[in-house]
Amino acid sequence: MSGIKESITKLSVALGISSKEFKPVGIHEWPLIMKKIERAFVVKENSNTRFNWWWENLKGVPYQIHFKKDDAYKCLYKLVDDNENIWFIISDSDHNLSKFWLFQGYIGPIQTLIEEHYAFEYYLVSKKYEWLLCENRHGTLIGIGTMVVKMQALLSK
DSSP, X not given: XXXXXXXXXXXXXXXXXXXXXXXXXXXXXXXXXXXXXXXXXXXXXXXXXXXXXXXXXXXXXXEEEEOTTSOGGGGHHHHSOTTOOEEEEEEOTTTOTXXXXXXXXXHHHHHHHHHHSOOOOEEEEETTSSEEEEEOTTSEEEEEETHHHHHHHHHHO
């Protein structure tokens, strides 16, 4: 049985998404990127603060919107600029809760992959480390950094 990385990669090919729009980050690049993301957004109380619990340990005051149908992904294009290349992080919760995969791409293809794949928790992160978004397993979209203002504006419409 393959893991979520293989599943997402195969799905992107099946959907005709080019590697310019979406691709996995190389094994030699991702450790430094993940450390930068953690430094920018996550309170690491100890070495046991695992990837899949980031949304419980975010720096500052996160903004949350609950979606009763677990479909927060449907509004991502309203929050993230379609020309912004971003980090996309997913947890391989079916195999190992502490295992994560880092991809990069644009919100259109990422939103399509989220919609076409079975449920999983994911994080979207600005490559400038200005904001972080997460949809957790409880149907809650959580934002931090400059994303908070965009999320508030989304609710006021």
